[in-house]
Amino acid sequence: MIALVRWVGTAIALSAVAFFLGDYYNDVYRKLLLWVALALSYNFLFGISGQVAFSHFAFYGIGAYSVVILLFQAQLPLPVAIILGVVVCVVVALGVAIPSTRLEGFYLALVTLALAQLFIVVLNEGGTVTGGTGGLVDYRLPTILGVRIAGPWYTAVIVVLVLVTLAVLWRLDRSWFGRACRAVRDNPEAASAMGVDVARTKVIAFTLTSALAGLAGMVYAFVDNTVSPPIFGLENAFLLLFMVIVGGAGRHAGAIVGAVLLYLLPFVLSPLIGHHHALVFGVLMVAAILLQPRGIIGIYDRLRGS
């Protein structure tokens, strides 16, 4: 009961912020929240289950594109479009994960890298279905029971998405499944000897987090009311990995800290170095792995411990 009150309180507090922000800062705030949602689910995939995948951002794009296509080209009602969009993400995720998790090593990293590349190709070549290089524009969120959610209220929807993502992953992490994921990450042979089905655990973790990314993408589709290929490029897949590592892989708080820091860093850096903040991200990433493998959360833990 207290836990529920705490979650609702957080939701109200985070949503209330949106009502005090102007249009520009509301936009920044929404995207920050979406990055946090993505970093949380990517942290479960990479940090907790130990799978190196570059497809997470592509699934964000698959979710965004499929909800727009299903709504405005197939003319489906919103709930059906959302459910079918999740189904698309799950099917693609299973298709990638089943062959690549059967093998040891880093085949998943490579297959997902190729998938992310192929996704952009399909978007560019998709003709009228995906809108080609220009993407899909000029659509609006359909009304729900006669009401169109807009402005700060839509930011509240994103807050709910972030908290639902966090709640699902939190519960999962503390369940039998979360422990199985950590066991598979740290020592697959031992996990297997303890009766954990290694391949199945990997496939479920991959599919579930990819579906969460797809859900975040669906919400994103109505933030800018535009989906186009450059938004879902490979750059952002790397950025997501850097967020989780710099913040502290394997910890929910780490993912949040990393996402907030790396999302806001370009705003601070761009007056100094223009568009080359990616160079700073790369250096931060190498530095984090060499000097502080537990990320910023590791530094925090050490300061608190001493």
Next chain:
Amino acid sequence: MQDFLELAVSATASGCIYGLIALAYLLMIRPTGIINFAVGEWAMVGAFGGFLLLSKAEWPYPVGMAAVLGFMLLVGWATERVAVRPLVERGAPLLAPILALLGMLVVFRESISLAFGPDPHQVPYPFGFGRLELGPLAGPYQSFFIIGATLVVFAAAWLFFERTLWGKCFEAVAIHRRAAALVGIDLGRVTALSFAAGGAAAGLGGLLVSANVSAHYLMGVPLAIQGFTALVIGGVGRVEGALLGGLLLAFAEQFTVRYAPLPAGYAQGVPLIMLMLFLLLRPTGLLAAREARA
């Protein structure tokens, strides 16, 4: 038929490029187990080296090429020093250097983009334009130059692994790291050498391909994917596998573009499909690794 042979020459040339990138991966994976996704960026650095020395400074081609390769040896060695050795010495899990190298990938790419800007830069042909006809086989000079240079590199790599003591050291480390260390092989030196050689192989690939496609700061990742696909097809165990995988991939790609009724962009999907097929059906690749002899 003419069309087919023309295509075969160009496919062989791009297959050789993929083979060189695959060889770069293989040189590092065999002794260390580390997949270095930054090889694509190394190829890009090699291409920009070619632009700097051959287009801007107008050095004679052989001198410029030797300088680029020498520089790439240094780049590979330095990368190992910075991003791999500290982690290996600390006994970090294998994933740590792979992630550190991913960070280096971004560092390489952004540094080049900072230094040269986002526009493509022309790199010259060693023999100019013009076509060479060898009986029924015909193609631009550059295609034959790529094929020749690649064959020399692969012959050298094969001789190194099969005929020299150093090559045997590499094999020994690949087969059993601890046993190799126990018989007195310096693991650190083998790792450093494998990264330097990987840098040179990738840099050569980049230099050769850049004459056809120009040097561009985003050329790395596609090459990294194609090179790794070639490696998965051929198998990580044998040097010849890298070349064979590269050739198969390039033929599949180019024939899809030419003969399949699909938009040209979809050719980029061929590596993914081949990758999935090989992972499902033959995860060891076409050529299996040699086992330790009792």
